[in-house]
Amino acid sequence: MLQVRDLDLHIGGLKILNHLTFDVPDQSITGLIGPNGAGKSMFFNTLFGLFQVNGGSIRFNDVELVGKKPHEISHLGIIRTFQDARLLPQITVLENLLAATRYAEPTTLSRVFFHKKALYQEYLSHVKRAQSLLKRVGLESKIHAMGKDLSYGQTKLIEILKLFMADNQVILLDEPFSGLFPEMIKIITELILELVKSGRTIMLVEHNMKLISEVCNHVIVMDAGTTIASGTFSQIRSKSAVAEAYLGD
Amino acid sequence: MDYILHLAITMSIWGILTLSLNYVAGFTGIISLSHATFYGIGAYSTAILTVKYGFSFLLSVAIGMFLAAVIAYIVSIPLLKLQEDAFILVSFGFAIIGYHVLLNWQSITNGALGIKGIKAPVIFGFSFSGKPLFLCLVLVALICTYFILHRIVKSPYGTIMKNIRENSIVASVNGHDVTAYKRSVYTVGALFAALAGSLMATFLMFIEPKSFELMISVFILIALILGGMGNLKGSILGAVFIILIPEILRFVGFPNTIIGEMQQITYGLILVLLMILRPQGLLGEYKI
Structure with missing residues (x-):
């Protein structure tokens, strides 16, 4: 369970997050x-x-996340995507996928030189997994293509495949469907449901209310850095203020 | 023949130097202008330990590499907290400090007069005094450097290095301790730069602070960009070109009084043209 309690973030006098409180089942x-600028x-x-942060807490499985470094948070089992798809441009698609994987032991220089065989076997299993994921979405021919040479839709798709490679428990998706054509939205939706x-537990930032209503079990509504409603889609939709402000009822 | 051997040795030593900067800048994206300082630490360690204290060549090289690695590690603690642009400026500052330490710590470094009388390497009783033998020694060092760095950059460790180069925030979200990786890379890069310095000191048999000033760091970076960042073979090609360019200029017939300036103008021109026409260098896989 991810629990957010009274989270405050102030930047230059602006309250970006203001006593933000919610639970993620x-x-x-x-x-x-x-809306844009709500602080999602x-x-x-x-x-x-x-x-x-200026105050409050974010707990995951009773571990406090506030004050931890990004890689430490990732090690606890959380990963995210970015709103502007951040595929690494000057490395291959395979390397992009491998960069998201976690090795059984830390990838240290001593392991590179003194445990080469074990590391290589682990690496090969990750390569096979990357190949099978790419084949599944019809991008196997792009395995050695550079990140910068993929289309926007392909980039978004690889971002989702990275989540399979990373194998984390909680996934934060920041507008994974934005700018995509319907066929690609369908493929990515299937992958997310899988x-x-x-x-896995997923938090999904999205502006497409139809998608939110179709895929989300639970919805949190934010405005001006705070939670204004939460519940199922039909519950939040029935709240007049939310419906008027965000759902265009 | 002697001239060809001289060039081949210099190119090989610069090959090690450029490879070590490629490991730091080309694969991990740490654009450092302080590489000549670590080159100088290796050179001065070997010179001081062999000339003043009678240490063996191998021991002096090992101490020089260790010293450079320790200094790089300590320096990296504040340096690597800085963002890219700020890091370049501060590494520039570190190179200036390094040069002035070599110039002014006269009791140890002999100041501007430098250290002369550095003996040819002797390993297990075998002297590498002639140029053909010395070339064999530096080629072995170059090949070892190449294969060690090749093994690292082709391993999962290398994939993480490139991830950090491309986007350090994504790398950290992927679960990689970016600071620890960068620190390790910077330290290993300094270690091999020191090896190149030790070899250069015993080859020239004389060193002075001027050989390790800021412009040398710039030349190493030009050799790296010329050959291509993120490609180890490119580093060797870049080193060959950076040594050949002044030799070619010598044959063009410029007067000796301006040949130094012409060399620097040519390097500058090459850098400008490369950035416009082929920013990834001759064999590069990565564009700044």
Whole structure:
């Protein structure tokens, strides 16, 4: 369970997050919605330790995340995507996928030289997994293409495949469908549902209310850095203020 | 023949130097202008330990590499906290400090007069005094450097290095301790730069602070960009070109009084043209 309590983030006198409080149930897809500037992406950035908070707490499985470094948070089992798809441009698609994997033991120089065989075997198993994931979405021919040579839709798709490679328990998705054509939205939706079926917990920032209503079990509505409503989609939709402000009822 | 051997040895030593900067800048994205300082630490360690204290060549090289690695590690603690642009400026500052330490710590370094009388390497009783033998020694060092760095950059460790180069925030979100990796890379890069320095000191048999000033760091960076960042073979090619350019200029017939300036103008021109026409260098896989 991910628990956020009274989270405050002030930047230059502006209250970006203001006593933000909510729970994210395990093995669910929780939609995080709100108008532009509500603080949704900033919450993801804050959770990942990219900003120093002014107060409050974020707990995951009873471990406090506030004050931890991004890699420490990742080690606890949390990963995220970015609003502007951040595929690494000057390395191959395979390397992009491998960069997201976790090795059984830390990848240290001593392991490179003195445990080469074990490291190589582990590496090969990751390569096979990357190949099979790419084949599944029809991108196997792009395995050695540079990140910068992929289309926008392909970049978004690889971002989702990275989540399979990383194998983390909690996944924060920041507008994974933005700018995509319907066929690609369908493929990515299927992949996201598969991640949940395999036991992962997902937080999804999205502006497409139809998608939110279709895939999310739970929805949190944010405005001006605070939670204004939460519940199922039909519950939050029935709240007149939310419906008027965000759902265009 | 002697001239060819001289060039081949210099190119090989610069090959080690450029490879070591490629490991730091080309694969990990740490654009450092302080590489000549670590080159100088290796050279001065070997010179001081062999000339003043009678240490063996191998021991002096090992101490020089160790010293450079320790200094790089300590320096990296404040330096690597800085963002890219700030890091370049501060590494520039560190190179200036390094040069002035060599110039002014006269009791140890002999100041501007430098250290002369550095003996040819002797390893297990075998002297590498002639140029053909010395070339064999530096080629062995170059090949070892190449294969050690090749093994690292082709391993999962190398994938993480490139991830950090491309986007350190994504790397940290992927679960990699970016600071620890950068620190390790900077330290290993300094270690091999010191090896090149030790070899150069015993080859020239004389060293002075001027050989390790800021411009040398710039030349190493030009050799790296010329050959291509993120490609180890490119580093060797870059080193060959950076040594050949002044030799070619010598044959063009410029007067001796301006040949130094012409060399620097040519390097500058090459850098400008490369950035416009081929920013990834001759064999590069990475563009700044």
